[in-house]
Amino acid sequence: MRAIIKRELYSYFCSPMAYVVMAIFLFFSGIFFTMICLGNSTSELNYVFSNMCLVTIFITPILCMRLLSDEKRLRTDQALLTSPVSILSIVLGKFFSACILFLICMSIFVIYGFTLSFFVTPKWSVIICNCLGLFLLAAALIAIDVFLSSLTESQVIAAVTGFAAGLFVYLLDNVASAVSVSFVNKALTSVSFLTHYQNFTVGLLSLSDVVFFLSVAALFIFLTVRVIEKRRWS
Amino acid sequence: MVEVQNVTKIYGDKKAVDDISFTVNSGEIVGFLGPNGAGKSTTMNIITGYLSSSSGTVTVDGCEILDDPKGVKSKIGYLPEIPPLYTEMTVRKYLGFMYDLKHVKLEKEEHIDEICRLVKIDAVEDRIIKNLSKGYKQRVGLAQALLGNPPVLILDEPTVGLDPKQIIEIRNLVKDLGKKHTVILSSHILSEVQAICDRVLIISNGRIVADSPTADLSKVLGKSGKLRIQVKGGKTSIIDTVSSVKGVKSVKTERELQNGVYEFIVESDSELDVRESVFWKLSEAKLPMLLMQSADPTLEEIFLKLTNDTNYTKQGGGKK
Numbered sequence: 001m002r003a004i005i006k007r008e009l010y011s012y013f014c015s016p017m018a019y020v021v022m023a024i025f026l027f028f029s030g031i032f033f034t035m036i037c038l039g040n041s042t043s044e045l046n047y048v049f050s051n052m053c054l055v056t057i058f059i060t061p062i063l064c065m066r067l068l069s070d071e072k073r074l075r076t077d078q079a080l081l082t083s084p085v086s087i088l089s090i091v092l093g094k095f096f097s098a099c100i101l102f103l104i105c106m107s108i109f110v111i112y113g114f115t116l117s118f119f120v121t122p123k124w125s126v127i128i129c130n131c132l133g134l135f136l137l138a139a140a141l142i143a144i145d146v147f148l149s150s151l152t153e154s155q156v157i158a159a160v161t162g163f164a165a166g167l168f169v170y171l172l173d174n175v176a177s178a179v180s181v182s183f184v185n186k187a188l189t190s191v192s193f194l195t196h197y198q199n200f201t202v203g204l205l206s207l208s209d210v211v212f213f214l215s216v217a218a219l220f221i222f223l224t225v226r227v228i229e230k231r232r233w234s
Numbered sequence: 235m236v237e238v239q240n241v242t243k244i245y246g247d248k249k250a251v252d253d254i255s256f257t258v259n260s261g262e263i264v265g266f267l268g269p270n271g272a273g274k275s276t277t278m279n280i281i282t283g284y285l286s287s288s289s290g291t292v293t294v295d296g297c298e299i300l301d302d303p304k305g306v307k308s309k310i311g312y313l314p315e316i317p318p319l320y321t322e323m324t325v326r327k328y329l330g331f332m333y334d335l336k337h338v339k340l341e342k343e344e345h346i347d348e349i350c351r352l353v354k355i356d357a358v359e360d361r362i363i364k365n366l367s368k369g370y371k372q373r374v375g376l377a378q379a380l381l382g383n384p385p386v387l388i389l390d391e392p393t394v395g396l397d398p399k400q401i402i403e404i405r406n407l408v409k410d411l412g413k414k415h416t417v418i419l420s421s422h423i424l425s426e427v428q429a430i431c432d433r434v435l436i437i438s439n440g441r442i443v444a445d446s447p448t449a450d451l452s453k454v455l456g457k458s459g460k461l462r463i464q465v466k467g468g469k470t471s472i473i474d475t476v477s478s479v480k481g482v483k484s485v486k487t488e489r490e491l492q493n494g495v496y497e498f499i500v501e502s503d504s505e506l507d508v509r510e511s512v513f514w515k516l517s518e519a520k521l522p523m524l525l526m527q528s529a530d531p532t533l534e535e536i537f538l539k540l541t542n543d544t545n546y547t548k549q550g551g552g553k554k
Binding site for chain 1: 285303308314319334
């Protein structure tokens with residue numbers, strides 16, 4: 001698994017991919033930070049984080065589109081699958097490499113925190129809670145996108161379906177409010193990414209939200225392993 | 235070393251591999267021979283664990299692929315038909331990655347250096363794989379398979395797309411490797427298999443139609459006792475002279491090559507070697523012989539016969 005993480009990070013950074021993703025992330029987080037915090041003279045990073053949700057939905061498919069689809073297209077999966085490593089560790093390697101790149105993007109929030117600390121004492125605990133929320137959201141989305149990229153040989157299809165999936169989970173709240181049947185409404189709300197994420201942005205760290213994102217990630221990693229496994233049998 | 239038992243692979247309603255069984259002993263170089271789409275690559279993919287068989291078992295050095303996939307995979311070095319290269323990496327980085335992936339225990343830098351020298355890619359070590367020629371890419375693929383000195387090497391068409399000089403180099407390399415490793419390679423080029431392998435398995439339509447040592451293949455399957463001769467002189471007198479040799483059953487005129495030189499096919503009892511007697515008879519009759527060669531079928535002919543003739547397929551399959 002370590003070898004795969006190392007290789008994926010290498011390939012992120014020796015192609016424009018990592019820099020483009022980081023640039024997008026920094027650009028938007030910078031705009032939000034400047035407009036919301038510096039513009040309004042507030043030390044609340046909460047609004048910045050709730051806006052970052054949409055940015056995350058757009059950059060995770062780009063991070064993941066290549067991960068498994070390219071392996072299949074270039075037949076490099078033959079090297080991976082005939083090496084003495086389990087499919088799970090291959091998938092986890094891919095997943096963690098995308099997570100690590102996202103974490104690198106997120107490190108900018110440390111700078112924002114320090115910038116604020118020139119003016120007031122920032123609520124570090126709230127910022128950390130927000131960071132954790134954003135990271136968990138990204139991890140769940142990355143798992144979904146890795147799964148989508150295992151289904152196709154085309155990076156473009158992987159990315160487009162990734163955007164669609166991201167938008168869908170983002171809009172689940174709106175869908176839920178349009179449904180009048182109460183148990184459907186409840187079910188949709190409880191799997192809404194936005195609802196769970198917003199708890200973090202207001203500084204609420206609840207175990208159920210953490211478990212929610214982690215189980216989404218685990219579910220899609222499991223499904224990805226099954227997809228690859230199935231390909232061997234059919 | 236490698237034991238394949240009753241392996242079948244079904245894609246939809248097509249049987250890509252149909253009940254194949256064979257054993258490869260330690261230190262052997264075995265060639266899979268067959269037309270495109272015969273099931274060579276599928277069989278190799280099953281042995282290496284890339285694909286699962288629909289039924290049947292594969293055992294490598296005592297490890298069964300279903301029970302202990304990691305054990306089997308760590309004993310095999312595999313070069314697929316398309317070398318699995320991460321083209322954005324340099325050769326050195328790529329081999330480093332494969333080394334880590336395979337959990338090789340040998341000293342890293344030294345081991346990679348050694349393999350680079352062996353397959354002669356030490357000069358391009360720091361170049362990006364994307365920019366290498368096909369021949370070098372193939373060698374990098376081979377280097378990848380050799381990492382960790384696995385006891386079994388499986389090479390799927392290792393010389394495809396190379397120029398003649400590279401083909402000879404790779405063949406010699408494989409031969410050398412055969413001294414230390416058990417090698418299974420596939421090819422649709424007969425002369426290649428003849429040149430490298432100790433044993434040939436001919437695969438057609440997913441079945442093994444012949445399995446024999448390379449040297450015996452033509453004897454076992456195509457012993458005819460036929461001779462091809464070219465003699466200068468009168469046609470009828472030549473036929474008379476040759477026919478009078480003891481053991482000769484028939485003499486057929488093939489063609490007239492130039493004025494007064496004819497080519498014949500001489501058929502004799504297969505146990506009797508009539509070459510010497512034919513030579514002496516003709517020289518006594520002052521009929522100069524310009525050429526004499528065995529007209530046993532070539533590997534090409536046997537191959538075509540085996541892969542085309544359905545009757546033969548059944549016999550061959552049954553034989554195995």
